[in-house]
Amino acid sequence: MRATRSHERNTGGLGPRVVVAGRPGAGKGTQGARLARCLDVQYLSTGDLLRHEIAIESPLGSAVERLVAAGRLVPTGLIVAIVETNLVDGGYVLDGFPRTVEQAEALFNRQALAPTLAIEIVVPAHIALARLTGRGRRDDDSTVASERLVIYETDTVPALDLLDRRGLLVRVDGNDSPDAVEQGVLRALVRACPPRDGSSLSSARVVPFSRDNSARLVADREYAGE
Ligand code: AP5
Ligand code: MG
16 A cells, blocks of 8 residues: 555545755755655655756846845745646645745645645754855855744745644654654645544555665555445
């Protein structure tokens, strides 16, 4: 049983639409890509998209290069247009969006794009900072990384509060190995999307795929209920 099957029960068949949030360095990219493989949906990282545009020196890339290098958010209208242009049908794992209340409202205003779940990967700021400064991306020097962490508190936490008020937010401990965090993410997904038939979730387990060490959900008879 793939994770999508239990999740789709609650999404009207449009596919799971999962926002992965967390401080810079929390592991959104690491976990988001794994989760998208597991759910078999599109993985979209706004940061990756912007860095790609910068790398190919497109007009969009030129317009945002200085902001991204300084760790500042790019304008909402621009990032909303990028997300709308790049999302395909069938569900998503969205990494790095929404990052402000305005962006969250924009996502909810487009019904087909509204998230069905948001997972915040929680790591302490000093752990996040240590991960970033050990990585070496252009916006990872300690001054810019610190600025990104501050912007997360001032701009993104209120957006997560909005998701929380709508009952969509679950939190997962990100201060563990990538594999352990992945297990936590998948368990949170199962807990957040119980089957409508009321069957028990106690038997949901997460097992590794054989090839890429990603994971999938399995369920015994009680959970599958079919
Ligand atoms: P973005 O690319 O989204 O950067 P970020 O939010 O700062 O997050 P990172 O990508 O640095 O970290 P992550 O949480 O993905 O962690 P990762 O898995 O890489 O955005 C960049 C910029 O683009 C923004 O500053 C802004 O300018 C612009 N932008 C993007 N979206 C925007 C929006 N919506 N609106 C406006 N502007 C926007 O892991 C980090 C490191 O830790 C890696 O080296 C990884 O290998 C390691 N690691 C991961 N997990 C673990 C673990 N469990 N244990 C140990 N190490 C780990
Ligand atoms: Mg990332």
